[in-house]
Amino acid sequence: MSHHDEPYFPSSQPCLSYWQRTTRHWSRLTSGANESVPQTADVVIIGSGLSGALVAYELLYNPSPPSNVVMLEAREVCSGATARHAGHCRPDAYRGYSAYSAKHGSEQAIKILRHEKRVLQLMKTFIETHGIDCDFNYSKTVDVIMSQHFLEYVKRSYSDFDAAGGDLSDVTWLESEEAQKITRVSGALGAVEWTAATLHSVKLCQGILDMAMDLGLAIFANTTAQSVTMVRDGLWNVESSRGTITTPTVVHATNAYASSLLPFLGSIIQPLRAQAHAVIPTQAFTGQSLLTQTYSIRYSLVDFYSVAQRPRDGLIILGGANEEIQRDRLNWPDDCSVNKSIASNAIERLRSALSEWKEEAEGEGLQYGWTGILGMTPDSVPLIGAVPSLPVGHTLRLIQ
Known part of the structure; x- marks a missing residue:
C-alpha cells in the first residue's frame, strides 16, 4: 500500500x-x-x-x-x-478549459465550467432566500498574470475556450497597464476579470x-x-x-x-495539505481603499497566491501554492501545524506584489496561518453518486 x-x-x-x-x-x-x-x-x-x-x-x-x-x-x-479554505467562492471562468478538455473532451470541459458558474448562482440564491448571514460578498475576481510564460498559457486557454464556443460574456481581458491600475499589483503583465464571491463558509x-x-x-x-x-x-x-x-x-x-x-x-481521492493565512493590512488597504476584487496572483499554474480582503472587517485572507507547498503536502494527514517558511514566503510575495504596501506597524501584517486537507481526484472533478455494492458481512474499514 x-x-x-x-x-x-x-x-x-x-x-x-x-x-x-x-x-x-x-x-x-x-x-x-x-x-x-x-x-x-x-x-x-x-x-x-x-x-x-x-x-x-x-x-x-x-x-x-x-x-x-x-x-x-x-x-x-x-x-x-x-x-479551512481561503475565503473564495470562485468559479473557473476559462483557464481550466485546457486541462479539462485534454481529460474529458471539449464538450464536457465547457459543461464543467458552465456548471461552476451555475453553482455560484445557486449558492447566491440559496443564501438570499434563507437569509443566512455568512458575509457573502458578490464581486469581481481577477487572475493577475505575473510571468511571460503564464501570459502565453492564459492567452491559449482563453482563445481555445472561445473557439470551442465557451461563454466569455462575463470575462474581461485587461492589458498590462490597465491591469496594474485596476488591481494595484505592480509588475502585472495582464489580468482577466470575472464574477465570483467571498463568504464565511x-x-x-x-x-x-x-x-x-x-x-x-x-x-x-x-x-x-x-x-x-x-x-x-x-x-x-x-x-x-x-x-x-x-x-x-x-x-x-x-x-x-x-x-x-x-x-x-x-x-482515487488524493489528500493534499494546503495553507492559508490571516493578514492585517497596512493603512493603504483600509477604509475607502480596500481591495474591491479578489485575486489570484499567478506566476504559473502551480505558483500562485490568492488574496481576498473581507469587506466586513478588512482582514486579508492569503492562500497559495508553489513548489515548497507541493513538497509540504507530503505531510498531508497533519492539519495540526503550520509551515512557518511557507507563511513567511506568502507574506513576502504579497508585499512585493502590492506596491502600495508599506512598512508594517505593530499589529499589522501576518497574524497567523492554518492548514487543511483537500481531496483531489485524477480527473479534477468530484465523486458523486452510489457506492458500488459490497458482499454481505464485508467490513470496509476498522480503526486500528
Missing part, C-alpha cells in the same frame, strides 16, 4: 482557521458530544461540512422526509475542508445545519465513524466511537478522508 493509499482519520487537535476562531460561540458546535448514538437511523451522514449539511437539509426539507437522520463528525462540527454551514437540526437532524460531534459494514443486503452497521448505528442508507461526505471507510478510493 502506497503512502497515499493508507487510510487515516482526522487529527484530534487541528489548528484553527479564521473561520473557526470567529464562530466558536455557535451553540451547536459540539452537539451530542456526550451522548450515545441511537441504535437505528433512516440515514447516517458521515461528515458535517457543506456537502453533509446540504444533504441533511435537502432530505429533511423534502415533503416526505426520513424520520431519523443522524450526522457523525469526528471533531467539532464543520471543522474539515469547509472550515463556516457561518454558511452552521446556518444550513441550524435549519436541518430544526427539522430533526441529530448531530454527534467528536464521534468518529470507525467502520461501515454490510450486515445483510440493504442494511449497514456504522460503528462509531459512541456506539453502532444500523441503517439502510449511509452518506459518505468525508472528502479527503473518504478512503478511511472506503479503502478502494485510496488511489
Whole structure:
C-alpha cells in the first residue's frame, strides 16, 4: 500500500482557521458530544461540512422526509475542508478549459465550467432566500498574470475556450497597464476579470445545519465513524466511537478522508495539505481603499497566491501554492501545524506584489496561518453518486 493509499482519520487537535476562531460561540458546535448514538437511523451522514449539511437539509426539507437522520463528525462540527479554505467562492471562468478538455473532451470541459458558474448562482440564491448571514460578498475576481510564460498559457486557454464556443460574456481581458491600475499589483503583465464571491463558509454551514437540526437532524460531534459494514443486503452497521448505528442508507461526505471507510478510493481521492493565512493590512488597504476584487496572483499554474480582503472587517485572507507547498503536502494527514517558511514566503510575495504596501506597524501584517486537507481526484472533478455494492458481512474499514 502506497503512502497515499493508507487510510487515516482526522487529527484530534487541528489548528484553527479564521473561520473557526470567529464562530466558536455557535451553540451547536459540539452537539451530542456526550451522548450515545441511537441504535437505528433512516440515514447516517458521515461528515458535517457543506456537502453533509446540504444533504441533511435537502432530505429533511423534502415533503416526505426520513424520520431519523443522524450526522457523525469526528471533531467539532464543520471543522474539515469547509472550515479551512481561503475565503473564495470562485468559479473557473476559462483557464481550466485546457486541462479539462485534454481529460474529458471539449464538450464536457465547457459543461464543467458552465456548471461552476451555475453553482455560484445557486449558492447566491440559496443564501438570499434563507437569509443566512455568512458575509457573502458578490464581486469581481481577477487572475493577475505575473510571468511571460503564464501570459502565453492564459492567452491559449482563453482563445481555445472561445473557439470551442465557451461563454466569455462575463470575462474581461485587461492589458498590462490597465491591469496594474485596476488591481494595484505592480509588475502585472495582464489580468482577466470575472464574477465570483467571498463568504464565511463556516457561518454558511452552521446556518444550513441550524435549519436541518430544526427539522430533526441529530448531530454527534467528536464521534468518529470507525467502520461501515454490510450486515445483510440493504442494511449497514456504522460503528462509531459512541456506539453502532444500523441503517439502510449511509452518506459518505468525508472528502479527503473518504478512503478511511472506503479503502478502494485510496488511489482515487488524493489528500493534499494546503495553507492559508490571516493578514492585517497596512493603512493603504483600509477604509475607502480596500481591495474591491479578489485575486489570484499567478506566476504559473502551480505558483500562485490568492488574496481576498473581507469587506466586513478588512482582514486579508492569503492562500497559495508553489513548489515548497507541493513538497509540504507530503505531510498531508497533519492539519495540526503550520509551515512557518511557507507563511513567511506568502507574506513576502504579497508585499512585493502590492506596491502600495508599506512598512508594517505593530499589529499589522501576518497574524497567523492554518492548514487543511483537500481531496483531489485524477480527473479534477468530484465523486458523486452510489457506492458500488459490497458482499454481505464485508467490513470496509476498522480503526486500528
